[in-house]
Amino acid sequence: MIQQTREAGKRPPSSAAAIGWNAGQFVIAALGLVVVIGLMWLGFLYLRGTKTASIANALIAIIWGVGGVAALITVTNLLIESLPNIWRGRLLPFLFFLPGVGILFLFLTIPTLITLYQSFYNSDSSEFVGLQNYIATFTDRSMLESFRNNLIWLFLGTGFCVGFGLLIAVLADRSKFEVVAKAIIFLPMAISLVGASVIWRFMYAYAPADQPQIGVQNALLAAFGIPPQSWLTLQPWNNLFLVVVMIWGSTGFCMVLFSSALKGVPADLLEAARVDGATEVQAFFRIIIPYIQGTILTVTTTTAIGTLKIFDVVYVMTGGQYGTSVVGTEFYRQFFTNRNFGYGAAIAIVLFIAISPVLVYNLRQLQSQEGF
Amino acid sequence: MATMAKVNTGSARRNRVVASILVNGVLALICLVWLVPLLGLLVSSFRERADIVSSGWWTVLPHQEYVNTTQVQLTRGLPLDQPIEVEGVALTDDQLRAGYSLPDGRRLIWANRRARLVNVQTQQWLTNANFTLSNYQNVLLGQQYTYALADGTTRTEQGENMSKAFINSITVTIPATVIPILLAAFAAYAFAWMRFPGRKIMFAMVVGLLVIPGQVALIPLLRAFSGLQINGTFLALWLVHTGFGLSLAIYLLYNYISGLPREILESAFIDGATPFTIFTRLILPLSVPALASFAIFQFMWVWNDYLNALIFLGTGPESQVVTIKLAQMIGSRGQDWHLLTAGGFISMLLPLAVFFALQRYFVRGLLAGSVKG
16 A cells, blocks of 8 residues: 555656646545555554554554554645645645644643543533532542642652752762763663662561661661661651652752753853852852753753652552552542542642643743744 | 962862862762662562561671570579679670670670570671572562471462563553654654644644643543543553653654754755655654654653553553553562562663663753653
């Protein structure tokens, strides 16, 4: 089928055909389009029926997804190129951006609107309940606890990630083993939060006082003669111990962005300040910080969004028990365990509203950009 | 004047040396703190089950430990509320419980308090470096393992079959990485080099969706998917990851493609190339670095994803991915550290390999797409 369209493409696009209407190419391309859509539908049916994993199925999926899109666009392109000039210019951009933007629209924009709609309805979306879900969101005790914990995540998680990230970036910039140090700090970025949870559960492992401690934290306590602690059930401090996992995982991200921003601070500016007698601390606060404040803002907002959306660490390590639940785990509980779609939707919308200032800021930035 | 200058440079040099030591010292300390958790996992995954439970993983390093040499049998029924005479010193019961160090380095400690038996220990250098690959066999191939219980009996348990989950993860990840790339490249090209009505609004939508929490789309998507009967299939997860990854992909590729030199495209256009040939012959080959950056980013994202896999693919043994499998193991066998550490390391194997091989591209993608939440 792709062969066929290629042959069609080989037909010389003579100038006469380019101006007018190329009926032959149009018919072939239209037929090709029907064939491609038919094949993609068959592929969909096949993939829908496969529940077992195999490399063969993964390959079929790639051919279906990538090849399907390529074939669809190629054939439609031929169709459009066979049209008169005016139409061609109007339609071509749509051919290019519509598949991608259309999928975004289908998978994010429309579902978000439906979620907003559902948040005003009861658990199975059959009855309008007004603001009841939102009232419950802000009065429910478990939700209030989640909000408190999310604030802990937001301030401590973001604060430490950004602070450590900046500190390490500055230190590494002046160190001889910069590359190694940065790789070590960045390494956890490659590890899933579930994997990080295993790592840190092992760090926090607890054994009764008369047994050997296999967790690093409790072994350190034992070395100072302090009785072992069950870190993950120690309310309310266990929230901090969960935040540590995220700090360990995400500081590398902040560090990388800061590190590249630091490289952009002009060296002669710093040199001039030092010649004028500025100390390193002064140079840092008066020159470096103002120079990289754009990056600081980006890194802070990105990390803050990450802390607001946090789910994996809490769900895997404590399941949201022992006073550690966050908005992400509450959403999952309402949506999946309790099957209360209205309440779950309201929680998701609240999360969205909490993040929306960043969204607005990004759009403002875009507006000031050239070309938009 | 000259001597003063010399003194100044001397103290400046000393300052520089002190600063350098400080900088490198603090940095080394932070790196150590960052490495210890990962090191603990890696080392433990190669230790026997019994070793993991009975001693910390750091004891594989040479360390001093008290080892029993001889035992002293005291008179049975000796009263414990009075000073106890052992090896020529008078000790209290509490001292014997905690262990009492003699001046010659030996230590006295109860071996069996009720039987009035005292251990005499000396400090020796030891390493518990006793490594094995059996944990990996247990967790990958479902091999059985046997261990001794406190009462002397042994118990045999089934391992885990994580290789299945590993293949599932690959099946999920590769299409979910490759499919969005082409879609995004087309759209990015249109946004960068074409003028059409609604362009600004559409691109604003792409940028706005960068930070949107996935949670707001989950409920309607799940319902739509059950309408299409694709819940619990790989297809569902491919589609979800394609949809969720596209905004970053378009944004990242737009930044790159819009920065390509205008002259190349214009001369191609003057030569009579259609937009489609310009895209396939020029834009795609020129954007390979950006495509690679996104591919690595998306690969890591999908491989490490937990929530979407949990919701759209589920926890069934046939289709679960490694993150699901690992989380399930934490829940069901949270104290089987020999399985958890080996399983945890297996789950990190591929992303770590990709990370080390292609770190430069990954960092570049990170820098370009840092607005993503």
